[in-house]
Each structure stands twice: as C-alpha cells, then as structure tokens.
Amino acid sequence: MSPDNSSFPSQQRLLANDITLAYRERGAGQPVLLLHGLADHSLVWQDLAQHLGDRYRCLAPDLRGHGDSSKPPATEYDSGLLADDLEQFCAQLQLSRVQVVAHSWAAKIALLWARQCPQRVKSLILVDPFFVNRLPGAFRPTLPIFYRTLPFLKVMGPFPDLDQATVVAQQLKQYRGWSEQQQAVFYTGMEQQANGQWRSKFAIAARNGVFADVLNTAGLTASLATPAALLLPQQGLNRMAWQTKPYHQYLTQLQVHTLPGNHWPHLVEPAAFNQSVAAVLTQFATG
Secondary structure: OOOOOHHHHHHHHEOOOOOOEEEEEOOOOOEEEEEEEOOOOOOHHHHHHHHHHHHEEEEEEEEOOOOOOOOOOOEEEEOOHHHHHHHHHHHHHHOOEEEEHHHHHHHHHHHHHHHHOOOOOEEEEEEEOOOOOOHHHHHHHHHHOOOOOHHHHHHHEEEEHHHHHHHHHOOHHHHOOOOOOHHHHHHHEEEEEEOOOOOEEOOHHHHHHHHHHHHHHHOOOOEEOOOOOEEEEOOOOOHHHHHHHHHHEOOOOOOEEEEEEEOOOOHHHHHHHHHHHHHHHHHHHHO
C-alpha cells in the first residue's frame, strides 16, 4: 500500500546539534506542536491537523529515533536532549510561543521543555501520559522482558514480509478498526531492510535509550504554572487516582477531560478527540 500523505507532507530540519528532524506541517495561524508517543511518528496527527488547519499552524515532528528523523546511538535519548531538539526546532522556524499536544511518553518531553523554556511553551495538552516519571530501578534487569510485554512494540519486527507485519498490526489497539488513516500510519512507519525483511522505523537504539531514561529521569517533580489539560481516554492507561496525582499536585493550572477511546484516541476515536483538542485550545486562547 502507498499511503497518500500529500495533505500532510514531510520535510526536514537540521538542528545545531547535527540531529535532523523530519516534520509535517499543515494550516496557518497560531502554532501548535504535535508530539507523538513512543514508537509512533508524525503521521498519527494527520486527522487532527486537518481538523485544526483552518485556525492553527500544525507542526508535527518525528522525534529523534522515530520515523524519518536522525537515529543516534542509545546513549543519546536523555529526555533533556529531546526537549532541546524541540527548542532548537522552534527557534529555527521562528516560533516564539507554541501550544503543545503531547501523547503518552512525549508528555514527559513536553513537561521538561515547558519547565526549561517557559517563554516558549504557552500551554500543554497531555494525552493519556505514560512513562512520565521514573520507573523503579528493579525494572532494569528485566527490561528485555518488559519490552516483550508491551504490545505496541510487536510491530518493531523484523518480519519476513509486509503481509506478516500487517497481520500483527491489525491485532493492536492503536489500529482497532483498521481505517484508512490507521493503515497509512502503519505502512508509513515501516521500511524494508537490505536483507528483504521489514521492520519499524522506530530504532532499537531509541527503544533502549528511552527506557534507560525512564529509569533515570523524572519528568514532573516540581510545580509548573503553564496552563495544562489532561485528556484521559475511558479505556486509557490512567484509570486510578494515584496515576494522575502528580499532575494534580504539580500542574497549578490544570483541567481534566475524559473522552472515548483507548490509549490512542487520535487513531481510534478521531472525531471526538479532534473536538476535545479544539475546545481546549479555544479555552486556552480565551482564558
């Protein structure tokens, strides 16, 4: 399948640290930066960018190690480095103030960035955040097993052919329904290797580096005055009060919204998700 991504085309920026970020852009107006979760890539935001494009300039980078961006070694995935990538990216594009939508693990990057550069980050929309604070050190010796327990990493491969990869993808929650958009996201995130096998564009080094960072760095341990919204899907990962306690404790201007869907509401319930994000952005603009 050759997905049609022409309405949300990919381009690239070389940052001062020699990292190249691929990114997609659509629309005009106030800039909104869209940050995908672990093992995903920028095309997951195509539907949202289409919904917002008449009011906002939507920019969606592939974070380092993901999609078509640079894939440095595993030692270079400290969350502070990824936050600095975003700061450099915005500086190059002359974006003085941005609103940020961040899914899952990217919420940690967004929170650190907002703390480091409060003059840049105007507001935060955190979509079912995960891996934001440190995992217990006991996870370190069992990380290889832990990888295998995360279903969304099953599409990393390798697979002997794309058909077998597709069979695995169709069983995953983020592709429930197997819509045209979900298919485009999946196929755009896969690539054929020199030996003929297929695997995800998400780098093994990125997987290892991110989990090392999760063991060593916490993303939310101090008060942050940036206006923030927590979007919690009904079948998402944050269903217990203890999971959302840090956000209530440290985000001093927090609102919480429930919406339908699982951990990937932008892929499985895009209409409701798009409306929720648009409403929150409007509230932040008028608040």
